[in-house]
Amino acid sequence: MPSLRHLEALAVRVLLGASCAVALACVSMAGASAQTTTSKADAATIKRGEYLARAGDCVACHTLPAGKEFGGGRPMDTPFGTLFSPNISSDKENGIGKWTAAEFYTMMHTGKSRDGALLYPAMPFGSYTKVTRADSDAIHAYLLSTTPVHQPNRPHELRFPFNQRQLLLGWRALFFKEGEYEPDPKQSAEWNRGAYLVEGLGHCSMCHTAINKLGGNVSSKAFEGGLIPLQNWYAPSLTSNKEAGLGDWSIQDIVGLLHAGISDRGAVYGPMAEVVYNSLQYLTEEDVRAMSVYLKALPQRSGDTSEPPSPAVTEARNNLVPLGKKVYDAECAVCHAAQGQGKPPHFPPLANNQSIEMNSAVNPIRMVLNGGYAPGTFKNPKPYGMPPFAQSLSDVEVAAVVTYIRTAWGNHGAPVTVKEVNELRSAPLY
Structure with missing residues (x-):
């Protein structure tokens, strides 16, 4: 961010076990202890998954206004037709209740559905591929814990030839690079955490990088800003360019804007207001600061500079x-x-x-x-x-x-x- 955020399947169960067998009394005590440990671990994993799902703003695309959470069906107009977000609730017929953790991770990591179908890039798998397996499993666990929504998925309404998924092979060759985020050892832990959130779950480049006629991000203009197609809002530059980016913003001003929606430098409106409302306000102060540190450190590029007036x-x-x-x-x-x-x-x-x-x-x-x-x-x-x-x-x-x-x-x-x-x-x- 609004920004297009689109997950297309999930399902995981975290099972932790413990064993002990010496005497009958010990077995009984160990069994009770194991149940308690497992319950706590599952609850903690689900809670962490909820946090990460917030960071990914999954609800924004997968919930209709006033609709049931994660029931899908939200229309996304594109220059190629209309896409409808899928049901990602725990429902086993229409949602992702039958998905395994491995299948979900494969989808996040490779942009391929459970049956091998190529996903349309409205689902930001180009960013989600950077999410770690542990975080993927946690999100999966959380979504399986949600209330099942018995709402059938609505088929996409794309014009020919854009409704031919095999054409996505060419798109992927041009614009998709598979691989988890690799920390930069030259940078601080805080910078790397920010980079992981901004480039991965946050998928900020989806809106803040110009999109070409093929619907792909122009990598040479990463984070330099761009018009969000069909929404008619402009996502500004996030680089350190002082004329059009965050170059003269303080870290605290950036934190304020992302966490509260307002700061002494401005306020968020339009699609970004929805991102802050659904996602960023729920993140910890430490994570938002890490994102701000990373954004502040983005290299200055040409950005959105103005020519002298004619x-x-x-x-x-x-x-x-x-x-x-x-x-x-x-x-x-x-x-x-x-x-x-x-x-x-x-x-x-x-x-x-x-x-x-x-x-x-x-x-x-x-x-x-x-x-x-x-x-x-x-x-x-x-x-x-x-x-x-x-x-x-x-x-x-x-x-x-x-x-x-x-x-x-x-x-x-x-x-x-x-x-x-x-x-x-x-x-x-x-």
């Missing part, structure tokens, strides 16, 4: 800015302050805000049109919201105010066109 762009900006300032002063300044400094953490600053200045103006346009709330989290249970202005502002006024906030107070964003605003008016919220 005369035509400068003219467009100058034409829109007076109206934009008028709208801003009337509608926005009360929360974001006269000079765009905001009132952190609840009302994020707009001045010197990379998400405002990116080449893509999708996110600020959508926020003005649709408004939104940061997620309600343990650390921010009563989030402040941004009201929608789609009904009260015209396309011209929205273009003007977004142009103003992208170019005022030292910001270096480009002007927004009326056409861009009009095209996003009908965009789905998620």
Whole structure:
């Protein structure tokens, strides 16, 4: 993250045993001890699996809004048709109740289903292949402990030839590298833990790396940001690029954004708000910090830098800015302050805000049109919201105010066109 998170099967049982046989009394005592030990171990494994499933945000794709947890059936629109997430509850007929731990790990590790069928990459097996066998087994144990949902799986609705799974062999050859995460001995344990979570269960690259026409991530632009297809939200760069990434963010600011959904640098909305709500807020402070340390250390790349404005762009900006300032002063300044400094953490600053200045103006346009709330989290249970202005502002006024906030107070964003605003008016919220 919303972000596409799609697991397609699971099932495991952890059985721990103990043996003792000397005298009848000893056997009896050992048996009772073994039962207690096994019960505790199973409960601990299931609890750990629940935590890891949260880290992987499995519920986001495998649960319909207001539906039964892990019952599947959630539609995922793609440029190639619609995919429907499978039932991954413990149901033996429709879910994954008959899967073994080994079959589940094979699916996670290789991107192949129980019957050998190739999985579509909406299921992020390119990231999940990095998950260890122990963690895979724990997730499996947890999902087997969930309530069975008797909901049949819905077949995908993909256009020809994309409904021919064998074509995925070519895709996999180009974009999939199988293998568990290998720690970097040159880095700290904290960095490696963060890398494991970000690159593996978190599958952050699914949204934060540009996707090409074949639906694959462009590895040379890893974590540099990109438009999420058909959702019309832009996932920003996570690299250390100071112009468009996390280069001048503190670790604490990154932790705040991931764990609470807000920090002094900004707040999350759109698909990322769902990721924080369903997943990241449940992680420990140590794990979120480890992710932040890893992200902060990502190498600076070209990222989303802006070119110097052309005369035509400068003219467009100058034409829109007076109206934009008028709208801003009337509608926005009360929360974001006269000079765009905001009132952190609840009302994020707009001045010197990379998400405002990116080449893509999708996110600020959508926020003005649709408004939104940061997620309600343990650390921010009563989030402040941004009201929608789609009904009260015209396309011209929205273009003007977004142009103003992208170019005022030292910001270096480009002007927004009326056409861009009009095209996003009908965009789905998620």
